[in-house]
Amino acid sequence: MNDAQTITVQVVGIEQVTPLIKHFKLAPVAGGSLPVFSGGSHIIVVMQRTDRVHKNPYSLLSSPSQLDAYEIGVRRMEESRGGSHFMHDAVKVGSRLEIAHPVNLFALDKIARKHVLIAGGIGITPFLAQLEDLHDGSVPYELHYSVRSAEHAAFLERLRRREGDKIHMYYDDAGLTIPYQELLAAQPLGTHVYVCGPAGMIKHVIGTAQTWGWPDSHIHWEQFSAPPVGDAFEVFLARSKVSVHVPPDQSLLESIEAAGVEVPYLCRGGVCGFCHTKVLELDGELVHNDHFLSEAEKAKGKSIMPCVSRAQGKRLVLDL
Amino acid sequence: MLVTGIKSKPVYAPLQVDTRGRYHLMLGMGVGGAPLLRVITDMRAIAAQSLLSTRVLFLPDSAATGVAAHAVQFETAGVADVQAFSGTPQLLDRFRTLLSQSLMGTRLYVAGPESFIGLAMKIALEFNLNKDEIRAEECGTLARRVYCIHCRATTENVRTNIVRCVGCDRWLLVRDHYSRRLAAYMGVMADAEAPGELPPIKEVFL
Ligand code: FES
Numbered sequence: 148m149n150d151a152q153t154i155t156v157q158v159v160g161i162e163q164v165t166p167l168i169k170h171f172k173l174a175p176v177a178g179g180s181l182p183v184f185s186g187g188s189h190i191i192v193v194m195q196r197t198d199r200v201h202k203n204p205y206s207l208l209s210s211p212s213q214l215d216a217y218e219i220g221v222r223r224m225e226e227s228r229g230g231s232h233f234m235h236d237a238v239k240v241g242s243r244l245e246i247a248h249p250v251n252l253f254a255l256d257k258i259a260r261k262h263v264l265i266a267g268g269i270g271i272t273p274f275l276a277q278l279e280d281l282h283d284g285s286v287p288y289e290l291h292y293s294v295r296s297a298e299h300a301a302f303l304e305r306l307r308r309r310e311g312d313k314i315h316m317y318y319d320d321a322g323l324t325i326p327y328q329e330l331l332a333a334q335p336l337g338t339h340v341y342v343c344g345p346a347g348m349i350k351h352v353i354g355t356a357q358t359w360g361w362p363d364s365h366i367h368w369e370q371f372s373a374p375p376v377g378d379a380f381e382v383f384l385a386r387s388k389v390s391v392h393v394p395p396d397q398s399l400l401e402s403i404e405a406a407g408v409e410v411p412y413l414c415r416g417g418v419c420g421f422c423h424t425k426v427l428e429l430d431g432e433l434v435h436n437d438h439f440l441s442e443a444e445k446a447k448g449k450s451i452m453p454c455v456s457r458a459q460g461k462r463l464v465l466d467l
Numbered sequence: 468m469l470v471t472g473i474k475s476k477p478v479y480a481p482l483q484v485d486t487r488g489r490y491h492l493m494l495g496m497g498v499g500g501a502p503l504l505r506v507i508t509d510m511r512a513i514a515a516q517s518l519l520s521t522r523v524l525f526l527p528d529s530a531a532t533g534v535a536a537h538a539v540q541f542e543t544a545g546v547a548d549v550q551a552f553s554g555t556p557q558l559l560d561r562f563r564t565l566l567s568q569s570l571m572g573t574r575l576y577v578a579g580p581e582s583f584i585g586l587a588m589k590i591a592l593e594f595n596l597n598k599d600e601i602r603a604e605e606c607g608t609l610a611r612r613v614y615c616i617h618c619r620a621t622t623e624n625v626r627t628n629i630v631r632c633v634g635c636d637r638w639l640l641v642r643d644h645y646s647r648r649l650a651a652y653m654g655v656m657a658d659a660e661a662p663g664e665l666p667p668i669k670e671v672f673l
Contacts, residue, residue: 259597336569337595359573360489362599 153193153245154181159216161240167223168269168301170208174216176243177320181214184249186277189371190217191244191415194233197443199397199405201230204371204416206273207249208302209282217246220301222269226372228398231373250413253343253369255280260337262288265325265352268299275302275368278310291325293317293344293364299408327355341367360462371416372436374398377457384408385427399453408467410453417455424451424465431460475645477510479584479605482506486514486640488600491521494587496555496579497528498607500537503578507544515545522548522565526579527609542588550654559586566594570592574600580607582623592647609672613641614651621651629657629668641672 160172175181194201207220221234238244253273255262258421263282264274265353272293281288294300296318306314317323330342331352340361343354349368356366382391382399384406393402400422403410413419417437426433426449435445437452444450451458451465482502484491491510495503502525510517513556523541538551575596577587584603591601610624613632620634625641632639634652639654646653658665 256595260595298661331571334571336566336571336573338571356488357572360487360574362487362597364597365571 153247156181156217156244156246156252158238158240158242158244161238164220164301165299167299169223169300170223171219171221171234171238172209172216173244173246176426181212181217184211184276184278185251185254185381186211187253187255187273187369188251188259188276189235189253189273190249190291191247191412192219192234193247194230195245195414196229196233196237199229200401201233202247202401202415203230203373204235204414206253206276206369208242208272208275211276212383217249220269220272250419250422252414252419253367254363255341256304256367258337259286259339260284261335263334263340264290265330265339265340265342265348266290266292267342267343267348268294269301270344270348270370271344272340272343275305277341278306282309287461288333289313289315291315291317291326293323293329293348294319296320301404303424308456320451327351329357331359331361339352339365339367341369343369348372369418370438371414371418372438372455373416374400374455375436375457377434378459380431380458380460380463382458382463382465385464386467393457398455399451399457403453403467410467415454417452420452422452422454424453424467426447426463428462429458429460430462432457433458435461470655471535475647476643477581477585477603477647479581481601482576482578483603484510484513484517485574488517489520489572489626490569490671491517491570491574491576492562492565493521493523493576493581494525494558495523495537495577496515496526496558496577496583496607499578499580499583499604500525500527500540501578502538502604502606503576504540504544506576507541507546511545518545521546522550524550524552524558524561526552526555526566527581538597550564555583555586559590563590565603566590566596569594575602577601577603578606580610581611582608582650585645585647588647589650597649605609605667611641612651613654614646614649615639615654617656621649622654625652626670627668628671629665630654638671 155176156173157176157360160175164170189204189206191202205219223235224231387408391406411421413421420439434457436455541549577584587641613625615632618635622633638657640657642653644653
């Protein structure tokens with residue numbers, strides 16, 4: 148993916164849906180229809196700030212049958228490097244943004260016999276679009292949605308209106324938690340489970356499903372890690388022969404791009420594997436923050452996912 | 468003249484216990500009893516409690532000697548539930564019923580001739596079992612089920628490279644192109660270009 152393929156959109160609606168989440172509606176400036184997508188897809192939003200560019204992934208929450216505008220939900224991150232704050236504070240109705248074509252890394256299994264959807268907080272967004280594909284009722288499904296408290300239950304009205312009793316709500320402040328064991332211990336053969344939410348929740352769902360014998364092909368999860376802040380470091384790109392400085396609040400990928408070098412990417416959140424880059428030399432340590440490389444690969448230190456991972460130490464040389 | 472190297476020809480591997488499974492469902496036909504017994508023995512050694520959640524559906528093959536005894540051996544090996552059947556359709560019916568009642572966490576093991584494995588897989592597919600839930604070991608005859616692409620009849624137990632279709636009487640060339648949905652190899656008219664001119668007929672699937 149590169150910037151030549153982006154689409155210019157205009158913000159045509161903003162709604163504060165919870166104290167932390169804003170709902171944006173993005174329509175193509177050129178008019179007409181946006182590209183077709185399937186439930187679970189995300190887009191990359193390019194945010195041009197005066198001093199730097201942010202490119203963040205957001206799940207599409209609008210119906211795949213609605214192509215005059217895309218909808219996304221953005222949660223204000225407490226420790227944001229600026230992306231979500233920019234969306235919350237600087238973007239207004241009428242603002243223009245660039246977006247990349249939708250990509251689906253979290254699709255519903257087409258021949259599943261049942262779907263169990265588990266959402267935590269802002270993790271509800273990909274499910275909103277997926278549910279649109281489930282309405283015909285041919286495949287049974289249930290949605291379990293956990294939030295801090297009632298005021299944080301984004302899009303609940305919309306869900307209730309359309310899904311009725313298929314929604315099970317869990318409010319932290321009422322001491323309600325999703326009964327993972329019960330949920331995963333007795334599902335019929337051919338069921339798929341999907342989870343999107345905080346890291347702890349995802350880990351718990353995967354672990355519990357595995358304990359009950361679920362094979363990996365029936366467990367789906369999505370979590371875009373925001374690139375964490377870290378120490379500044381230098382990187383040398385061997386093929387391009389340039390040295391790049393990576394400041395604490397900019398990701399390795401962003402810094403490389405700012406130096407004019409392109410790296411392929413799809414998710415910018417450490418899941419898709421597209422930005423996989425070979426490490427040629429290392430004097431120091433890699434700080435892996437992705438969900439793509441195996442533990443063994445991480446330990447080897449021969450590759451890095453620059454969208455979310457960083458380095459510490461004296462020298463890092465990449466095959467770019 | 469066999470079309471080989473076609474990717475759809477299934478590949479099988481020796482059966483192994485998958486200890487990550489909660490429930491184990493085993494299907495065997497004829498000499499397929501031996502690999503199942505091997506898995507059950509392994510299971511007893513590494514995860515004996517799994518035998519309590521193991522079921523075996525078995526079809527003894529009367530033509531082969533000694534295999535009828537497998538059903539008894541499964542039981543003495545400690546398997547909780549063993550059922551023997553008198554024919555493939557009966558066994559597959561039971562299999563389908565069991566799948567409709569089974570839970571996530573079930574692993575399927577199939578051992579027997581390829582045609583038997585194919586029929587079992589076809590049903591497993593309906594229940595959305597994926598590769599990581601199924602293990603299959605081929606043993607016994609290599610005879611194929613051949614689907615006629617002209618009249619859509621399936622000829623069973625084909626051992627030769629060329630076979631007469633049971634449906635339309637055409638001479639069919641048996642290809643390596645396998646359909647999981649039909650659980651059969653594709654058969655195409657062998658003498659379409661020069662009627663009556665056939666390559667030598669040989670027994671190749673023994
Ligand atoms: S862009 Fe997807 S893992 Fe880096």
